[in-house]
Amino acid sequence: MTKRSPSPEAVSAWARLMRVSRQLVEKTEDALKAGGLPPLAWYDVLHELAEAGESGLRPFELIDRVLLAQYGVSRLLARLEAEGLVEKLPVSDDGRGQTVRITPNGRDMRRRIWAVYGTSIAELMGDRLSAEELKALAALLARLRHPPVGT
Amino acid sequence: MTKRSPSPEAVSAWARLMRVSRQLVEKTEDALKAGGLPPLAWYDVLHELAEAGESGLRPFELIDRVLLAQYGVSRLLARLEAEGLVEKLPVSDDGRGQTVRITPNGRDMRRRIWAVYGTSIAELMGDRLSAEELKALAALLARLRHPPVGT
DNA sequence: TCTATGTAGATGCAAATGCATTTATATGGA
DNA sequence: TCCATATAAATGCATTTGCATCTACATAGA
Numbered sequence: 001m002t003k004r005s006p007s008p009e010a011v012s013a014w015a016r017l018m019r020v021s022r023q024l025v026e027k028t029e030d031a032l033k034a035g036g037l038p039p040l041a042w043y044d045v046l047h048e049l050a051e052a053g054e055s056g057l058r059p060f061e062l063i064d065r066v067l068l069a070q071y072g073v074s075r076l077l078a079r080l081e082a083e084g085l086v087e088k089l090p091v092s093d094d095g096r097g098q099t100v101r102i103t104p105n106g107r108d109m110r111r112r113i114w115a116v117y118g119t120s121i122a123e124l125m126g127d128r129l130s131a132e133e134l135k136a137l138a139a140l141l142a143r144l145r146h147p148p149v150g151t
Numbered sequence: 152m153t154k155r156s157p158s159p160e161a162v163s164a165w166a167r168l169m170r171v172s173r174q175l176v177e178k179t180e181d182a183l184k185a186g187g188l189p190p191l192a193w194y195d196v197l198h199e200l201a202e203a204g205e206s207g208l209r210p211f212e213l214i215d216r217v218l219l220a221q222y223g224v225s226r227l228l229a230r231l232e233a234e235g236l237v238e239k240l241p242v243s244d245d246g247r248g249q250t251v252r253i254t255p256n257g258r259d260m261r262r263r264i265w266a267v268y269g270t271s272i273a274e275l276m277g278d279r280l281s282a283e284e285l286k287a288l289a290a291l292l293a294r295l296r297h298p299p300v301g302t
Numbered sequence: 303t304c305t306a307t308g309t310a311g312a313t314g315c316a317a318a319t320g321c322a323t324t325t326a327t328a329t330g331g332a
Numbered sequence: 333t334c335c336a337t338a339t340a341a342a343t344g345c346a347t348t349t350g351c352a353t354c355t356a357c358a359t360a361g362a
Contacts, residue, residue: 004270009285010277011269014175016292021172022218023297024165060340067173072319074342096327096340118162119155126161128294134160137291141167143279146174211310223349225312247310247357 028120035116038109041066042085043117045076046110049086049102056089056101085109179271186267189260192217193236194268196227197261200237200253207240207252236260 006014029039044066049057062073077100080086085106089099102110125134142149157165180190195217200208213224228251231237236257239249253261276285293300 002270003266004273006269006273006277007282007285009282009289010272010280013280013285013289013292014272014276016289017172017175019218020292020295020297021168024168024295026218027297058340067170067177069320070341071321071343074340075318078342094328094340096325098341115154118157119153121161121165122155122157124297125165125295126157128299129161129164129291131158131160133291133294134158134164136287138160138164138167140280140284140288140291141164141171143284144171144175144276146171146178146275148279209310220350221311222313222351225310226348229312245310245358247355249311 024124027124028117031116031120032113037113037116040117041068041076042080043110043113045073045080046085046102046106046113049100050107050110052102054101056099058091058097058099060097062100080106083109175275178275179268182267182271183264186263188264188267191268192219192227193231194261194264196224196231197236197253197257197264200251201258201261203253205252207250209242209248209250211248213251231257234260 025040032039045062048062048065059073059077060070062068062077063070066073068076077086077088081088083105085103086100087103089101091097091099129137176191183190196213199213199216210224210228211221213219213228214221217224219227228237228239232239234256236254237251238254239251242248242250280288
């Protein structure tokens with residue numbers, strides 16, 4: 001067990017990051033609930049599927065995009081399908097898999113969620129930092145990505 | 152329903168923040184699991200209680216500090232008590248309440264979690280950004296706090 | 303004092319999550 | 333061709349979470 005001590009700067013940046021991200025998520029989830037809308041994870045999936053267009057996506061492709069475990073994707077898709085927001089299609093060249101496509105109702109739900117979600121982002125981020133600061137923040141956060149981009 | 156559209160900068164900073172914070176949490180939770188240690192939330196509580204010292208804390212004081220719901224604190228404390236990591240004491244001037252204090256075993260567990268947690272912070276943050284960048288990141292994040300500090 | 307209201311904390315029940323495993327199909331050798 | 337191994341997706345079961353409520357005590361006002 002190799003113990004390394006983080007610098008004080010690393011610790012306080014970490015603490016802020018943990019705290020702020022949770023607060024922002026909580027605020028946004030609250031706003032969605034208040035609007036009678038489903039959780040953020042639903043939006044993430046609907047968003048990816050909307051971007052993917054008519055050809056849809058395979059469930060395993062969603063795993064990395066929405067940062068859910070395989071069983072999480074499986075169950076979330078089952079709920080979305082039950083609500084008529086997505087449809088599952090067999091895929092011709094792989095009998096194990098399926099392709100998931102967003103339905104018109106799904107697109108509509110995505111829009112309705114975005115009305116609240118986008119407002120939340122505008123209030124929580126856009127109103128607090130300038131465009132330059134937002135870019136600087138995004139750039140710093142990008143350096144923390146996992147796995148690290150590049151080499 | 153007043154819809155506002157967030158700027159592209161706000162959206163990408165938001166996306167990065169959501170993604171990176173989740174990745175970092177996941178990496179750290181994985182490291183804890185790999186070490187046979189309890190989740191981050193346990194650390195948070197043990198840390199607060201360790202800082203509070205012999206006088207301990209009331210459960211309701213933990214709610215805001217660790218960003219858990221009231222029932223979350225109640226149940227987490229029950230688990231910690233069952234593990235002998237904290238103890239609950241009646242409080243003299245309020246028959247409804249209790250004071251929670253960390254035990255020696257709790258302090259020990261906190262240290263063991265920190266050995267892994269601290270290493271994780273060092274690798275995930277300290278190795279990727281300089282001290283100045285970390286300070287800049289923390290400062291930007293501080294501006295996103297909720298509720299906003301000051302006026 | 304009595305009553306109404308407020309606050310601290312716990313908990314029953316339903317829903318969501320994590321973990322391990324299962325089912326079904328694919329693929330790359332021997 | 334047959335088998336061993338790998339991959340896609342689903343699921344049983346235990347744990348955790350969320351929501352609503354409940355119990356117990358506190359406090360302020362009539």
